[in-house]
Amino acid sequence: MKRGGLLLLVLPSVVYLLVMFVYPFAYGVFLSLHPAKGAAGASLANYLAFFGDPWQLRTIAVTASLAVPNTIVTVVLALTVAYAMRRGIWAERTITALLVLPIALGTVLVAEGINGFYGPKGWLNQGLQAAGLGDPPRLTHNYTGVMIALFVQHFPFCFLMLLGYISGIDPALEASARVLGARPWVVFRRVMWPLIAPGAAIAFALVFVMNFGVFPSAVLVGQPAGATRTIAIAAYQQAFEHCDMSMASAIAVVMGLCQLLGLAIVVGLRGRLAATGVATVGAGKR
Amino acid sequence: MRGRVWRLAVFLFVLGFTLNLVGIVSHVVVSSLAKRWFATPLPGAFTTEWYAYSWREFQLAYVLTVTATVAVTVTALALLLGFPAAYVLARRGFPAKNAVLLLYFLPLLIPQMTYGIPLATSLYRYRIGGTIAGVILANLVPMLPLAIFVLLPFVEQISESLEWAARVHGAGPWQVFRRVVLPLALPGLLTAGLLVLVNTVANFELSFLLSGAGSQTLVVALYYAVFAAGMRPIYSVDAMAVIYMVIVLLMLVAALRFVRPTQMVFRLGGK
Incomplete structure (x- = not known):
């Protein structure tokens, strides 16, 4: 087949994504600059309204207060466990398959399960009471509930990603460091961490971006009218409850910009982390 | 000594997390089977x-029909549009290749809530929003790149000399595709198909934003049932959750025969 003819095969998928992904995005930005009511022509009225309304502006702080701590905890724990399991462990396939469960089941089912299990009458509270620990704090329909839901969702995701990444590092590098007399901590700090850092940065960025877009968990295990009214909820309400697509697009743009800001910070930090790198990544095992 | 304490801590954490997962899932199952259940x-x-x-009460026969229609159509379209793209990406370099790869990557990287709202806005404007077609078209946006990136390594493994050999022996392009490439790509198509299928059934955000009264998928119907908790007995909501869970688990078990668990996070794993 001729070169040009073959390239035609990419066309359907590219056209589809241009029409269904790029165009709506551009249209959304355009729409956000043209408020439903008011004069013709572009104006920043929607953005000014968003940043001028404390009830709306607060959603950024609320979302960040969930996303930032949750991302740090998730990545640090996933990194620790993945590092400990880097040379394989007993029943690894079973454990990893089990960890895929919350990813496959999705947020809605996990949220319903958390409402039951962690709820006031759930097994966890019953167990704590039976152990004589008195009345435990409320764990669902508040900030804590959303944190639990996000962690249950994103820990396995982050862990599996880092496990694949870390086990792809050439074991000979670590072995040489050990032979030359480096203690486990020094091996981690001087040999492994510089190699892991880029992967950890990608994982951090992805988990942060996902956390920042939290919607179903914030509604179902959270307090969507108050403590966990995230920016995604605000955008959804504008679009489908107030039918103001223009304002909803503006909020979606603000949400996207916040996620971009998070990415930019991670990329900036990564440059400094990677600067300490000394070794190279070997061929991947997985 | 310190190493052992460390390993014990990691083990206990994994055990705790696993127990928490088992608790979450089995609490739903037990609740769905309870006549009444109150603090025991x-x-x-x-x-x-x-x-x-x-x-x-939840008209699950209808909801399941919608879900199956959406999932099967999205899978078929993703493979149909994705396979040719994966083939060209695996075989050829071309000027705008990096731009095309970026275009495929973005829908997987950007959270669905962020692009879902503008997408829903445009689809409702053309009156496609709220219909089954709208749910299908929206879900195809992330699923098409997913299919392409899963198929890519499979196509790369097919030796190009096999195609040349077939051409030398007089096969036309269509025959080469039908008799050589397609049979060799079958495992890839199966893997990609299963992953797209399970992801579409479990995909919430885009289905939620695009579905109307008659076009809710199972997971969206489940969301509304949980959201309106108190309207109906919680046991019936949990029964629906179990039905959903069984469907996803069956597909997951099928998928895991072909895919390693670490590949399940591929969609955001990057390179």
């Missing part, structure tokens, strides 16, 4: 009547 370790009496109730 296990319900006093068990019943399966909530399944019949749930099937009737």
Whole structure:
């Protein structure tokens, strides 16, 4: 087949994504600059309204207060466990398959399960009471509930990603460091961490971006009218409850910009982390 | 010594997390089978009547038909549009290749809530929003790149000399595709198909934003049932959750025969 003819095969998928992904995005930005009511022509009225309304502006702080701590905890724990399991462990396939469960089941089912299990009458509270620990704090329909839901969702995701990444590092590098007399901590700090850092940065960025877009968990295990009214909820309400697509697009743009800001910070930090790198990544095992 | 304490801590954490998962899932299952359940370790009496109730009240026969229609159509379209793209990406370099790869990557990287709202806005404007077609078209946006990136390594493994050999022996392009490339790519198509299928059934955000009264998929119907908790007995909501869970688990078990668990996070794993 001729070169040009073959390239035609990419066309359907590219056209589809241009029409269904790029165009709506551009249209959304355009729409956000043209408020439903008011004069013709572009104006920043929607953005000014968003940043001028404390009830709306607060959603950024609320979302960040969930996303930032949750991302740090998730990545640090996933990194620790993945590092400990880097040379394989007993029943690894079973454990990893089990960890895929919350990813496959999705947020809605996990949220319903958390409402039951962690709820006031759930097994966890019953167990704590039976152990004589008195009345435990409320764990669902508040900030804590959303944190639990996000962690249950994103820990396995982050862990599996880092496990694949870390086990792809050439074991000979670590072995040489050990032979030359480096203690486990020094091996981690001087040999492994510089190699892991880029992967950890990608994982951090992805988990942060996902956390920042939290919607179903914030509604179902959270307090969507108050403590966990995230920016995604605000955008959804504008679009489908107030039918103001223009304002909803503006909020979606603000949400996207916040996620971009998070990415930019991670990329900036990564440059400094990677600067300490000394070794190279070997061929991947997985 | 310190190494052992460390390893014990990691083990305990994994055990705790696993127990928490088992607790979350089995609490839903037990609740769906309870006659009444109130602050006791296990319900006093068990019943399966909530399944019949749930099937009737949530119109699950209809919801499941919608879900199957959406999932099968999205999978077919993703493979149909994705396979040619994966083939060219695996075989050829071309000027705008990096731009095209970026275009495929973005829908997987950007959270669905962020691009879902503008997408829903445009689809509702053309009156496609709220219909089954709208749900299908929206879900195809992330699923098409997913299919392409899963197929890519499979196509790369097919030696190009096999195609040349077939051409030398007089096969036309269509015959080469039909008799050589397609049979060799079958495992890839199966893997990609299963991953797209399970992801579409479990995909919430885009289906939620685009679905109307008659076009809710199972996970969206489940969301509304949980959201309106108190309207119906929680046991019936949990029965619906179990039905959803069983469907996803069956597909997951099928998928895991072909895919390693670490590949399940591929969609955001990057390179």
